[in-house]
Amino acid sequence: MYRYDEFDEAFVRDRVAQFADQMKRRLDGSLTDDEFKPLRLKNGLYLQLHAYMLRIAIPYGMLSSRQLRQLALIGEKFDRGYGHFTTRQNLQFNWPKLRDVPEILGLLADVEMHAIQTSGNCIRNVTADQFAGVAADEIEDPRPVAELIRQWSSVHPEFDYLPRKFKIAVTGAPHDRAAIAAHDIGIGIVRNAAGEVGYRILVGGGLGRTPMIGKAVREFLPKADLLAYLEAILRVYNLEGRRDNKYKARVKILVHEIGIEEFRARVEAEFAKLDGPTINADPAEVARIAAYFAPPTYEKLPAVSAAHEAAKRANPAFAAWADINTFPHREPGYAAVTISLKGIGEAPGDATSAQMRAVADLADRYSFSEIRVTHAQNLVLAHVRQGDLFALWQKLGEAGLAEANVGLITDIIACPGLDYCALATARSIPIAQSVAKRFADLDRQRDIGPLNVKISGCINACGHHHVGHIGILGLEKRGAESYQITLGGDATENAAIGEIIGPGIGADEVPDAIERLVDVYLARRNAGETFIEAVRRLGLQPFKAAFTGEAGHVAA
Amino acid sequence: MSVPKKMPLPAILLANDLLDGDVVFRTASGWTRDPRLALVAEDEATATRLEAEARLAFERKEVVDAYLVDITRDEAGLPVPNHFRERFKVKGPSHRPDLGKQAEFGVR
Numbered sequence: 001m002y003r004y005d006e007f008d009e010a011f012v013r014d015r016v017a018q019f020a021d022q023m024k025r026r027l028d029g030s031l032t033d034d035e036f037k038p039l040r041l042k043n044g045l046y047l048q049l050h051a052y053m054l055r056i057a058i059p060y061g062m063l064s065s066r067q068l069r070q071l072a073l074i075g076e077k078f079d080r081g082y083g084h085f086t087t088r089q090n091l092q093f094n095w096p097k098l099r100d101v102p103e104i105l106g107l108l109a110d111v112e113m114h115a116i117q118t119s120g121n122c123i124r125n126v127t128a129d130q131f132a133g134v135a136a137d138e139i140e141d142p143r144p145v146a147e148l149i150r151q152w153s154s155v156h157p158e159f160d161y162l163p164r165k166f167k168i169a170v171t172g173a174p175h176d177r178a179a180i181a182a183h184d185i186g187i188g189i190v191r192n193a194a195g196e197v198g199y200r201i202l203v204g205g206g207l208g209r210t211p212m213i214g215k216a217v218r219e220f221l222p223k224a225d226l227l228a229y230l231e232a233i234l235r236v237y238n239l240e241g242r243r244d245n246k247y248k249a250r251v252k253i254l255v256h257e258i259g260i261e262e263f264r265a266r267v268e269a270e271f272a273k274l275d276g277p278t279i280n281a282d283p284a285e286v287a288r289i290a291a292y293f294a295p296p297t298y299e300k301l302p303a304v305s306a307a308h309e310a311a312k313r314a315n316p317a318f319a320a321w322a323d324i325n326t327f328p329h330r331e332p333g334y335a336a337v338t339i340s341l342k343g344i345g346e347a348p349g350d351a352t353s354a355q356m357r358a359v360a361d362l363a364d365r366y367s368f369s370e371i372r373v374t375h376a377q378n379l380v381l382a383h384v385r386q387g388d389l390f391a392l393w394q395k396l397g398e399a400g401l402a403e404a405n406v407g408l409i410t411d412i413i414a415c416p417g418l419d420y421c422a423l424a425t426a427r428s429i430p431i432a433q434s435v436a437k438r439f440a441d442l443d444r445q446r447d448i449g450p451l452n453v454k455i456s457g458c459i460n461a462c463g464h465h466h467v468g469h470i471g472i473l474g475l476e477k478r479g480a481e482s483y484q485i486t487l488g489g490d491a492t493e494n495a496a497i498g499e500i501i502g503p504g505i506g507a508d509e510v511p512d513a514i515e516r517l518v519d520v521y522l523a524r525r526n527a528g529e530t531f532i533e534a535v536r537r538l539g540l541q542p543f544k545a546a547f548t549g550e551a552g553h554v555a556a
Numbered sequence: 557m558s559v560p561k562k563m564p565l566p567a568i569l570l571a572n573d574l575l576d577g578d579v580v581f582r583t584a585s586g587w588t589r590d591p592r593l594a595l596v597a598e599d600e601a602t603a604t605r606l607e608a609e610a611r612l613a614f615e616r617k618e619v620v621d622a623y624l625v626d627i628t629r630d631e632a633g634l635p636v637p638n639h640f641r642e643r644f645k646v647k648g649p650s651h652r653p654d655l656g657k658q659a660e661f662g663v664r
Contacts, residue, residue, distance in 0.1 A: 027575070027617055047621060049645050050656055052577035080655055095655075097576045347651055418641060419649035427644075429651045481640065 002292045004112045012109045020102035044115030048422045051095045055118040060128035060146040061089030061373035065360035070111040072356035085349040089127050089373040121162045123153035127169045129177045130374040134382045136330045140189045142172035144290040163241035164249035181205045181214040181495035184251045192220045204255030207461035211497045212252040215260040228279040232271035296368040301333025305386035321404035339379040340403040344440045347429045348414040349377030358399035409451040410436040417457025424457035426474025426481035438511035451531045467491035469532045471498045488535045502548040516546045564626035568594040569606040571622035590661050591646045
């Protein structure tokens, strides 16, 4: 993992002192509320429905066990004993008091963490594939790139007041687990015909009220040119992105309005003018960063663990969990484990302080003291010996963290919704809970297979509903919560925006509606065909018919 | 000239405490964290006075985001916001009855 140097350390400490002073000036009247608000937002502090909310940056989702323990402590001491992992691989506390925030930021700084740039019109926390450095299909580890971008974008003076927020995601594998096409910039590490490794750069993706899939602005960018090229994109956006209307201010709107060819021409012209060598990172610095992400010291193990195979034969529940929640590791004898934060009936992405400590202890014991947060709001122990999986599963069970549902219909992404969020128009969490309860039976879930349900409590789409195989959007309709269902979205390399399949329905109708869609799939699937593949083959019509025909609604 | 919007009544005035963030309610004499103690404005004059007091409290750096919320009295005579958003704001997260004012003050 990356470790702060003295400059990082001093910078973060300075920020804590600045925030403490800003809060003091707000309270003594030297700063007005209008002046203070952007300052607190720059440090991730929102005011929500019931309380303040502090969003803490977890760079590309990487945490040490020490950091996770500190988050557990903060949750216990200053919050209500739990935190919420988000679709941007961050952590949110729902109940901090403003008066405690300087102390919380100090505790974060003690473990090389902060909440800088987790809000505001700046470059936000860079996200990445949770299986970085582990996945067999990976061309190169995306974390050194993500860390380089993090350093370059932290208080970048030119890009501190962009027209709107700006999100960057990186994947090093052809199979996209980081939803890069749904980001302002998506970076895919690729190999060209000559065998050189470089970057394919997407631009203009995003969700929210105007969902767009990112378009390729450069098919192959040599690695050394990355920062200059990003600077060219950001400069074009900064100068030409709209500032008159916040709903049209994201780079996706600019790309859409002028077209990708024109956008590319402007970026390339800007790139040609830039003095690349003064912007691009020094190769020695790139190497210094990359060294932090060197693989841990693995043991030489047989590809298949006899003990693990025996444990699976002896215990079907363990076998199911191992089947569903582990991911092949490139190192023989190891597995990457996804810890589901989607216990049936629980709030998606929530973890108690006790659970955080349990995961930190398990990371120390079984996975080189390292934890990753996924954009699907789960946690990952990336390097577990297969022979340790049974013991790990038992201990996860004791902590209430052994739900075997990763990638299945109950592994639901949900934003906090109207249970916490001041922007929300409807609740998300109770919808996730009711759908998960409906499909709780594991055999049935496994029969249905991979299916992403994603729920947002407003049009801002923090719950990624547009790219859910089944998306659920909560809105207000005639003074009540109403849910719009979309179908056919996809967050991977086959990125697609889901389409609305019928009129909005009430909260209590959602589980039935989802079940009718699943039934169409089960009745009409071909052998081995997943839900999303069947939707693509069959088209929306049979699903629409099942949805509207039996929903008891007349289309408006 | 647009017609001034009619003030929906009866109403209570809620805000967030500046230092704590907690939802607070205006009473006859100050602020309370207990929604059952909120002063209910039955007429426009009282509602206007609540708003004026909230502006002063904002200037004194006591609260932020103060606004009037139209309510209906329940069978016990306690104020219940008419809009579901403010009902959650008054009670707490609906999936966590152990948290928020629903837990602390037994608000249903």
